[in-house]
Amino acid sequence: MATQHGNPHRLAKAPVVVGVDGSPGSDLALRWAAEVAAQRGRTLLITHGLDLAAMPSVVGGYDVTASSIVDAARTEAAKIVADAHGLATEVAPDLDITTETTDVSAAEVLIQHSRTAYLVVIGATGNLGTLAHLGSTLLAVVSHGHGSIVVVRDTGTAQYLRKDGPVVVGIDGGPVSEAAIGAAFAEASARGTDLIATHSWNYWQLGDFAGEPYVLVTGEQIESTEDAILTERLAGWQEKYPDVTVTRKVYRAEPTEQLAEWSNTAQLIVVGSRGRGGFTGLLLGSTSHFLVQHAHCPVLVAHPV
Numbered sequence: 001m002a003t004q005h006g007n008p009h010r011l012a013k014a015p016v017v018v019g020v021d022g023s024p025g026s027d028l029a030l031r032w033a034a035e036v037a038a039q040r041g042r043t044l045l046i047t048h049g050l051d052l053a054a055m056p057s058v059v060g061g062y063d064v065t066a067s068s069i070v071d072a073a074r075t076e077a078a079k080i081v082a083d084a085h086g087l088a089t090e091v092a093p094d095l096d097i098t099t100e101t102t103d104v105s106a107a108e109v110l111i112q113h114s115r116t117a118y119l120v121v122i123g124a125t126g127n128l129g130t131l132a133h134l135g136s137t138l139l140a141v142v143s144h145g146h147g148s149i150v151v152v153r154d155t156g157t158a159q160y161l162r163k164d165g166p167v168v169v170g171i172d173g174g175p176v177s178e179a180a181i182g183a184a185f186a187e188a189s190a191r192g193t194d195l196i197a198t199h200s201w202n203y204w205q206l207g208d209f210a211g212e213p214y215v216l217v218t219g220e221q222i223e224s225t226e227d228a229i230l231t232e233r234l235a236g237w238q239e240k241y242p243d244v245t246v247t248r249k250v251y252r253a254e255p256t257e258q259l260a261e262w263s264n265t266a267q268l269i270v271v272g273s274r275g276r277g278g279f280t281g282l283l284l285g286s287t288s289h290f291l292v293q294h295a296h297c298p299v300l301v302a303h304p305v
Contacts, residue, residue, distance in 0.1 A: 014118040015043040015098070019110045019137070020084040029123030029152040030084055031091050032298060038092035040190060042118055046084045046099045048077050049106035077101045107140040114145035119300075124153040124292065142292055142301050143273065148183050149301045150268075151292040162297060166247075168196040168262040169270040170255050170287060171233060177272055181234065183302040184270040185241040191267060194245045198262070199230050200255040226250045256290045263295035270300045 018033035020026045030046070037044040050073050081099045088097050102109045114120045122138055142149050169184035171177045181197070188195040227250050238246055251258050263269050271288045291299045 013043075014116055015045040016040075016119050016121065017045045017047060017110065017113045017117040018084075018121040019106050019123075019141075020046055020048050020080055021106065022080040022083065023123070025123035025152075025154050026084075027087060027123070028154050029121050029150075030087055032150070032152045033119070033121040034088040034091040034095055036119065036121075038095045040118075043096045043098060044088055044092075045113070045117075046081060046088065046097065047106075047109055047113065048081050048084075048101045049109045050074070050077055050101060050103050051105035052103045054105065074101070105137070107137045110137075110141045111145050114141070114147050114149060114303075117147065119148050119150055120145055121150045121152060124151055138292070142288070145301075146303050149273075149303070150298050151301070152298045153292070153295065162267040164193075165265045165267045165297075166194040166196045167191065167268045167270060168198060168259065168266040170259050170272075171197055171199045171230065172255070172272070177233070179302040179304045180270050180272040181237055183300055185237045185244055187268055187270065187300065188244045189241045192243075193267060194247060196247050196249060196262065196266070197230060197234055198249045198251065198255070198258055199226060200251045200253050200258055201226050223250055223252075255287045259287065259291055260294055260296075263291070263297045263299075266297050268298050268300055269295050270302060273301045273303050 016033050016037040018030050020030055034044055036042070050070075052070060052073070078101070081101055085097055085099055088095060100109075110120055110122065120141065122141055124138055138151065142151060167184050167188040169180050171181060184195055184197070227248060230248050230250060234246060234248070238244070249258070259269055259271070269291055271291060273288055288299075288301050292301070
């Protein structure tokens, strides 16, 4: 998976990075990250952000000293990281694990690590609103991170890393798709599984996908036209990953519907991110936004590098 997943030399010894906060979603992401790191001979970096700048100076109606708050936070952080180290060791006893705590927020540290990580992994439990910081950490990292960000959401099952099923990638018409396609081929190759390449279209999006502002075709021609374009988009990547068997799927439907359905049997869903700019607002594509909340398997959001 040397395409983050972009520069193979930069990523030769890059770690799998996972953010932890002691929540059930965090533990699930940690298990997933530990399994992937162990399988691919990577170091696992466990990180926890204290976010000291956001800590209150008043607790329970009483003024408290900054030092007492920080001391309590550091003690709790040490326990969270120690527990996470123990859990990762249970999952993969021979795994090379490093840990860190940092004074900045979890979002800041994970986005920073994403510049050089093999993968950044973050957990989610249920709806985004149940996460620490009301989901702002997850949304910020997925929207504004670099390379490949994997969201592992608790779906109520004990299967942390599916060993069967395909990797499924959703492809549209922009440069965002190239990052997703590269990450998907790399993941399918690393897992020794098939790749399902999906594209969902409608009349309004057809011109964008084809690279032309206006495309006039009959309804009977559209499906074959879309499949031909999809084949062309995949050709170079299939040459790079000849070990990966690819099945193309073209749908006249919303991509969220089809990808959510595939998530019931896939090992991994891969989509691109349209995030840009600062930390204000939700700047993630609507499909990616939906999937990180509702998919039944881990979702990899690939950012152009």
